[in-house]
Amino acid sequence: MAKGKIPPEFLVERDDYKCVRCLACVRLCSYGANYYDENAKRVYTENRKCVGCHFCEAMCPTEAITVMRNPFEIKPLAHWTSEHLIDIMKQAETGGVLLTSMGNDRPYFSYFDRIVLNASQVTNPSIDPLREPMEVRTYLGRKQMKLDLEEDEEGRVLLKTEIAPQLKLEVPVMFSAMSYGSISLNAMLSLAEAAKTVGTYFNTGEGGLPKELKRYGSNMIVQVASGRFGVNVDYLNAGSAVEIKIGQGAKPGIGGHLPGEKVTEAISETRMIPVGTDALSPAPHHDIYSIEDLRQLIYAIKEATRYEKPVGVKIAAVHNVAPIAAGMVRAGADYIVIDGIRGGTGAAPKVTRDHVGIPIEFAVAVVDQRLREEGIRHMASVVVAGGIRNSADVIKAIALGADAVYIGTAALVALGCHLCQRCYLGKCNWGIATQDPKLTKRLNPEIGARRLVNLLRAWEHEIKEILGGMGINAIESLRGNRDMLRGVGLHEYELKLLGIKPAGEAW
Amino acid sequence: MVGIDAKGWHYRELNETIWKAVGEGENEIIVENVCGQRYIGAGLKRKVKILLNGVPGNDLGAFMDGPEIVVYGNCQDGVGNTMNSGKIVIHGCAGDILGYSMRGGQIYVKGHAGYRVGIHMKAYKERYPVIVVGGFVRDFLGEYMAGGLILILGLERDEDGNVTGDFVGTGMHGGEIFVRGPVEERKLGKEVKIFEPTIDDMNRVTPYVKEFCDLFGYNFEEVMSEKFVLLKPYTHRPYGRLYAY
Numbered sequence: 122m123a124k125g126k127i128p129p130e131f132l133v134e135r136d137d138y139k140c141v142r143c144l145a146c147v148r149l150c151s152y153g154a155n156y157y158d159e160n161a162k163r164v165y166t167e168n169r170k171c172v173g174c175h176f177c178e179a180m181c182p183t184e185a186i187t188v189m190r191n192p193f194e195i196k197p198l199a200h201w202t203s204e205h206l207i208d209i210m211k212q213a214e215t216g217g218v219l220l221t222s223m224g225n226d227r228p229y230f231s232y233f234d235r236i237v238l239n240a241s242q243v244t245n246p247s248i249d250p251l252r253e254p255m256e257v258r259t260y261l262g263r264k265q266m267k268l269d270l271e272e273d274e275e276g277r278v279l280l281k282t283e284i285a286p287q288l289k290l291e292v293p294v295m296f297s298a299m300s301y302g303s304i305s306l307n308a309m310l311s312l313a314e315a316a317k318t319v320g321t322y323f324n325t326g327e328g329g330l331p332k333e334l335k336r337y338g339s340n341m342i343v344q345v346a347s348g349r350f351g352v353n354v355d356y357l358n359a360g361s362a363v364e365i366k367i368g369q370g371a372k373p374g375i376g377g378h379l380p381g382e383k384v385t386e387a388i389s390e391t392r393m394i395p396v397g398t399d400a401l402s403p404a405p406h407h408d409i410y411s412i413e414d415l416r417q418l419i420y421a422i423k424e425a426t427r428y429e430k431p432v433g434v435k436i437a438a439v440h441n442v443a444p445i446a447a448g449m450v451r452a453g454a455d456y457i458v459i460d461g462i463r464g465g466t467g468a469a470p471k472v473t474r475d476h477v478g479i480p481i482e483f484a485v486a487v488v489d490q491r492l493r494e495e496g497i498r499h500m501a502s503v504v505v506a507g508g509i510r511n512s513a514d515v516i517k518a519i520a521l522g523a524d525a526v527y528i529g530t531a532a533l534v535a536l537g538c539h540l541c542q543r544c545y546l547g548k549c550n551w552g553i554a555t556q557d558p559k560l561t562k563r564l565n566p567e568i569g570a571r572r573l574v575n576l577l578r579a580w581e582h583e584i585k586e587i588l589g590g591m592g593i594n595a596i597e598s599l600r601g602n603r604d605m606l607r608g609v610g611l612h613e614y615e616l617k618l619l620g621i622k623p624a625g626e627a628w
Numbered sequence: 629m630v631g632i633d634a635k636g637w638h639y640r641e642l643n644e645t646i647w648k649a650v651g652e653g654e655n656e657i658i659v660e661n662v663c664g665q666r667y668i669g670a671g672l673k674r675k676v677k678i679l680l681n682g683v684p685g686n687d688l689g690a691f692m693d694g695p696e697i698v699v700y701g702n703c704q705d706g707v708g709n710t711m712n713s714g715k716i717v718i719h720g721c722a723g724d725i726l727g728y729s730m731r732g733g734q735i736y737v738k739g740h741a742g743y744r745v746g747i748h749m750k751a752y753k754e755r756y757p758v759i760v761v762g763g764f765v766r767d768f769l770g771e772y773m774a775g776g777l778i779l780i781l782g783l784e785r786d787e788d789g790n791v792t793g794d795f796v797g798t799g800m801h802g803g804e805i806f807v808r809g810p811v812e813e814r815k816l817g818k819e820v821k822i823f824e825p826t827i828d829d830m831n832r833v834t835p836y837v838k839e840f841c842d843l844f845g846y847n848f849e850e851v852m853s854e855k856f857v858l859l860k861p862y863t864h865r866p867y868g869r870l871y872a873y
Contacts, residue, residue, distance in 0.1 A: 214872070347748075349748065352691070352729070357671070394752055398774055408687075417686055421670055421709065
């Protein structure tokens with residue numbers, strides 16, 4: 122067995138002078154990594170059990186604990202990194218597919234980090250958002266090519282054109298689809314309450330609707346995926362929009378699989394399947410093998426909801442993303458979501474998460490470009506997701522062509538997540554990716570919501586500052602405004618795909 | 629009772645008219661000259677009887693919750709897609725993905741049906757979906773099936789004398805499929821096995837066979853005289869050992 126002995130990824134160091142033997146770390150760790158030795162009267166850690174979530178470190182009242190990376194888990198080689206060696210050991214031991222969680226962290230080039238923003242100097246005035254009006258509200262949904270107006274007897278001008286249903290976003294940031302089951306109810310309540318306070322939307326994900334969330338319908342998007350879990354007419358009508366999930370950035374092209382042991386009483390109720398049965402989401406929707414079929418499901422949902430709600434479609438960013446997106450728009454989607462290679466997940470095979478898909482920066486640029494070329498950009502809004510880390514990423518995504526962004530990982534980090542990437546174990550110490558009542562109660566939805574509201578408000582301020590600096594007073598004037606972007610250290614073909622000029626080149 | 633002539637109508641016009649009639653409290657709606665209009669009955673929640681003369685289009689009764697639809701003609705794909713409750717009776721044949729992700733209610737097809745019949749059907753508490761097909765079905769019957777009952781009577785065989793196609797019950801992890809007549813082992817997906825139905829099993833099935841015979845005028849004794857086989861998964865966790873943690 123010694124062959125399969127995997128070296129610890131983390132070392133939990135304890136300053137014995139500071140440790141007061143309160144044993145909080147022993148009680149709190151859901152992985153059982155910390156233990157108290159009665160004889161030695163000391164607290165120790167089984168380093169091998171530590172996942173690096175930093176919960177004990179954060180909770181230690183005397184700051185006696187430091188969780189650090191084991192510097193020499195295995196000989197530090199460049200090509201054969203310890204990650205690769207450990208993965209091989211695990212697979213040689215079990216014969217299984219490697220599971221992981223959260224977003225891709227391979228060192229692919231981050232194009233967001235190679236794009237810089239513009240500001241006004243001399244020739245056009247910048248705007249101070251603290252004293253001048255600045256519009257960051259936006260609407261998602263189908264827009265009309267032209268508006269027909271008519272006058273009534275009293276000479277008032279009335280709108281004759283019927284406007285398609287829209288989602289009203291006070292900030293161009295929404296919370297990504299995260300299902301009940303992948304995250305806890307308290308995490309969902311935090312997202313829901315924050316969305317309501319700020320005036321944006323959260324997304325139920327594909328796991329159905331817990332009854333506690335029904336009252337957040339006006340700030341909720343409900344998702345329909347291939348497993349159709351929890352989907353009935355009431356569900357479709359429960360939110361402000363319906364989103365058909367074709368794929369997600371973390372696992373393009375594959376289905377989902379919630380193991381039976383995770384289908385508890387509460388999960389069974391929202392997914393509408395018996396307790397203990399596996400919840401399998403087939404890789405494709407078997408009623409969708411073409412754009413025409415997608416149109417069929419979009420309109421089945423529109424019929425069932427009497428054309429009162431926008432219907433969106435979410436796909437993972439893959440090589441052919443631009444033509445697919447154009448097809449989705451022509452199929453009748455009111456908004457489309459493109460999820461890039463860094464999109465997060467509750468559980469995915471590592472090989473898929475780390476190697477399938479394309480960076481979101483390219484995806485949004487080519488999708489926006491294609492829709493404009495085809496003259497159909499107004500027919501659907503474009504929402505971008507997958508690794509949006511801060512307000513700068515939001516601005517760059519919008520300037521590359523998005524109407525709004527979805528954030529998932531960033532929202533969870535605001536709730537306490539330290540990206541240990543072990544959501545699939547269901548033992549999240551921070552009470553986010555778990556259903557264990559002892560753990561979920563660690564996440565207070567009121568505090569969670571407050572932290573999320575803080576995050577969105579902070580980003581809103583920053584977005585306004587940047588817009589003001591550019592001399593722009595509305596977020597909608599930034600959409601697809603690639604003149605505001607310049608590339609640093611990018612090849613010509615990359616710049617061409619992104620539709621931006623290199624830094625230093627004037628208008 | 630209200631009569632509608634759908635000749636030359638777009639589905640939106642037809643469905644709007646049906647919704648209006650249902651909203652006004654009509655209990656029986658007869659539609660003549662149905663020709664390919666999609667989504668008939670989609671999302672309807674009230675107990676209402678809809679009789680269709682002609683061939684309705686795809687997604688008949690999608691997301692439906694309660695109504696009874698009777699079709700005097702053939703149907704296309706996606707009948708009863710994600711249906712919650714209600715009943716669909718087809719005096720003809722049906723297309724692919726019949727009863728996709730259906731959670732409750734019953735679908736009776738007099739003739740044969742296409743590929744992936746009953747895919748991802750699932751039961752939940754009092755919801756128990758049932759599909760009865762009088763003739764044969766194509767490949768991938770009961771794929772990903774998680775609950776409910778599928779009954780294939782094989783009163784009509786395909787061009788090669790088959791009752792089912794290949795890959796029966798692939799990915800199946802719940803529910804039961806009964807087939808009247810033999811099913812070759814080689815046609816099964818790797819998650820299912822053939823069982824001989826017990827008396828209890830047959831008692832579960834006979835009411836639906838009876839209903840089928842009453843609906844379409846078959847002799848119940850005759851239909852029951854041939855042997856049935858029961859196909860069900862032998863594990864609820866087909867993919868339990870797939871992953872390394």
